[in-house]
Amino acid sequence: MTEFARVxxxxxxxxxxxxxxxxxxxxxPGTRLQTEAQMMQExxxxxxxxxxxxxxxxxxxxxxxxxxxxxxxxxxxxxPIRLEPAQAMDRRAFDKLYELRNPLEIEAAGLAxxxxxxxxxxxxxxxxxxxxxxxxxIEASVAADLEFHHAIALxxxxxxxxxxxxxxSDRIAHVIRAARAGMTLADLHARTRSEHGAICAAITARDxxxxxxxxxxxxxxxxxxxxxxxxxxxx
Amino acid sequence: MTEFARVxxxxxxxxxxxxxxxxxxxxxPGTRLQTEAQMMQExxxxxxxxxxxxxxxxxxxxxxxxxxxxxxxxxxxxxPIRLEPAQAMDRRAFDKLYELRNPLEIEAAGLAxxxxxxxxxxxxxxxxxxxxxxxxxIEASVAADLEFHHAIALxxxxxxxxxxxxxxSDRIAHVIRAARAGMTLADLHARTRSEHGAICAAITARDxxxxxxxxxxxxxxxxxxxxxxxxxxxx
DNA sequence: TGTGCCAGATTTGTCTGATAACCTGACATA
DNA sequence: TATGTCAGGTTATCAGACAAATCTGGCACA
Numbered sequence: 001m002t003e004f005a006r007v008x009x010x011x012x013x014x015x016x017x018x019x020x021x022x023x024x025x026x027x028x029p030g031t032r033l034q035t036e037a038q039m040m041q042e043x044x045x046x047x048x049x050x051x052x053x054x055x056x057x058x059x060x061x062x063x064x065x066x067x068x069x070x071x072x073x074x075x076x077x078x079x080p081i082r083l084e085p086a087q088a089m090d091r092r093a094f095d096k097l098y099e100l101r102n103p104l105e106i107e108a109a110g111l112a113x114x115x116x117x118x119x120x121x122x123x124x125x126x127x128x129x130x131x132x133x134x135x136x137x138i139e140a141s142v143a144a145d146l147e148f149h150h151a152i153a154l155x156x157x158x159x160x161x162x163x164x165x166x167x168x169s170d171r172i173a174h175v176i177r178a179a180r181a182g183m184t185l186a187d188l189h190a191r192t193r194s195e196h197g198a199i200c201a202a203i204t205a206r207d208x209x210x211x212x213x214x215x216x217x218x219x220x221x222x223x224x225x226x227x228x229x230x231x232x233x234x235x
Numbered sequence: 236m237t238e239f240a241r242v243x244x245x246x247x248x249x250x251x252x253x254x255x256x257x258x259x260x261x262x263x264p265g266t267r268l269q270t271e272a273q274m275m276q277e278x279x280x281x282x283x284x285x286x287x288x289x290x291x292x293x294x295x296x297x298x299x300x301x302x303x304x305x306x307x308x309x310x311x312x313x314x315p316i317r318l319e320p321a322q323a324m325d326r327r328a329f330d331k332l333y334e335l336r337n338p339l340e341i342e343a344a345g346l347a348x349x350x351x352x353x354x355x356x357x358x359x360x361x362x363x364x365x366x367x368x369x370x371x372x373i374e375a376s377v378a379a380d381l382e383f384h385h386a387i388a389l390x391x392x393x394x395x396x397x398x399x400x401x402x403x404s405d406r407i408a409h410v411i412r413a414a415r416a417g418m419t420l421a422d423l424h425a426r427t428r429s430e431h432g433a434i435c436a437a438i439t440a441r442d443x444x445x446x447x448x449x450x451x452x453x454x455x456x457x458x459x460x461x462x463x464x465x466x467x468x469x470x
Numbered sequence: 471t472g473t474g475c476c477a478g479a480t481t482t483g484t485c486t487g488a489t490a491a492c493c494t495g496a497c498a499t500a
Numbered sequence: 501t502a503t504g505t506c507a508g509g510t511t512a513t514c515a516g517a518c519a520a521a522t523c524t525g526g527c528a529c530a
Contacts, residue, residue, distance in 0.1 A: 009483080037509095045484080047485085048283075048483085048485070049484065049485090051287075051512090052287075055291070056290070061320065065511070066492085066493075066511080067511045069511075081317070081318035081402040082318075096393045096395050099395070100339075103338040104335075104339070107338035158331045158334055160332060160334070160335040161334075161335060163318045164335065164399075170311065246513090272481085287513095289482095301522075302481075303482060303522030304481070305482075306481095
């Protein structure tokens with residue numbers, strides 16, 4: 001359990017070094033960087049380390065490698081957006097993540113009301129239908145909840161909303177599951193169903209303002225139920 | 236120019252295979268997976284390929300490796316959130332990204348008004364001060380613009396807002412630069428200064444509602460200037 | 471019985487050398 | 501000019517080895 005000054009791997013150190021060098025020298029996209037052999041000589045390490053360092057940059061989307069050609073600086077647009085995780089998903093990190101999710105869910109509801117196509121509305125209706133039967137477990141309840149929100153994200157026609165919200169849901173799902181463990185299922189089920197129903201109705205009616213308001217209420221309610229100290233919003 | 240069925244690297248294929256296996260079998264975090272030697276035998280490839288595949292999973296945050304111990308499934312909270320890029324940052328992708336940025340900037344302004352500390356307000360004031368002198372180049376203008384928005388993100392006290400907004404800005408900055416190339420600098424400068432001033436004043440006055448409204452106007456104005464067909468929002 | 475320590479086995483990190491697949495540019499040829 | 505060929509350079513993969521960190525079991529000792 002030696003958790004002292006943890007020295008990063010050799011390859012990681014070289015990768016960060018290369019990264020700062022790439023960003024600092026502002027090589028235009030497409031620029032070829034040194035060959036592996038040159039880097040071996042420059043840093044005095046074996047090829048395995050160099051290759052692993054370059055692999056890290058490639059996974060981060062900073063460079064692209066082509067066999068026989070070399071490694072090239074990638075276009076900024078080709079780089080994935082990456083949010084480093086909090087050290088631990090503790091209560092504080094959860095709050096912050098929920099704070100980020102809040103405006104996105106609200107905007108997604110509004111966009112969905114404006115952009116949804118027939119197939120999207122059908123998917124939303126299907127997700128709603130899962131609440132007609134009484135829910136039998138926390139697991140199923142949370143799953144149905146996530147499916148509903150995912151359907152809204154899809155209806156925005158914006159893949160970024162889909163990805164961000166899916167990633168956030170993935171992180172906070174188990175916390176929500178844990179928080180709901182002590183609740184009476186029937187009450188939760190009824191409340192969720194009613195709030196989701198309002199959102200669904202507004203989207204189907206293509207009323208963005210109502211959709212945003214309904215989602216805002218839903219998110220605030222959910223936060224309160226989990227025990228989040230939600231800051232008061234100005235009406 | 237052989238752009239036919241581009242076969243992914245061996246290591247990538249094995250990495251995705253392992254990933255689906257990890258996610259499907261739902262091994263709890265901390266579970267140790269096979270040793271490199273076992274994988275070599277199972278897949279019939281060299282150790283280099285296995286190591287590179289595992290490196291990909293490690294970079295994606297799915298597993299963690301410890302020398303002498305093995306590779307372990309990482310906790311979901313430890314995984315970075317990752318948004319895969321659009322194939323190309325064309326006009327359509329830009330629109331969608333701007334659509335994502337919109338509610339985040341607005342909410343960030345509101346949160347900043349509630350959460351900003353003295354140092355944050357000072358940084359905001361410094362960013363505003365850069366607009367006092369007449370701007371001499373598009374480059375400097377855009378840089379000052381980004382600095383201002385970054386100061387707001389920092390004032391939210393929420394690292395997720397900081398990261399997401401920084402990443403988005405990074406992607407759309409060069410498009411904005413290009414769009415502003417044809418504008419008269421003086422007009423743009425005056426308009427930006429005035430809008431930023433309103434936002435800054437609202438945050439400093441700790442008025443979240445006004446801050447949101449000012450940022451909403453600023454974002455809409457920017458979108459219009461770039462030529463985005465902004466959808467009409469319900470008041 | 472319980473605890474601390476040590477030696478050996480196991481596993482990942484790094485090194486070295488070699489071969490295969492691939493790309494690029496130059497050159498000869500028609 | 502256009503095209504095919506070839507040589508050299510570069511990355512991808514393979515194979516084998518040693519170093520360093522970790523785990524495991526047994527043993528001495530209190």
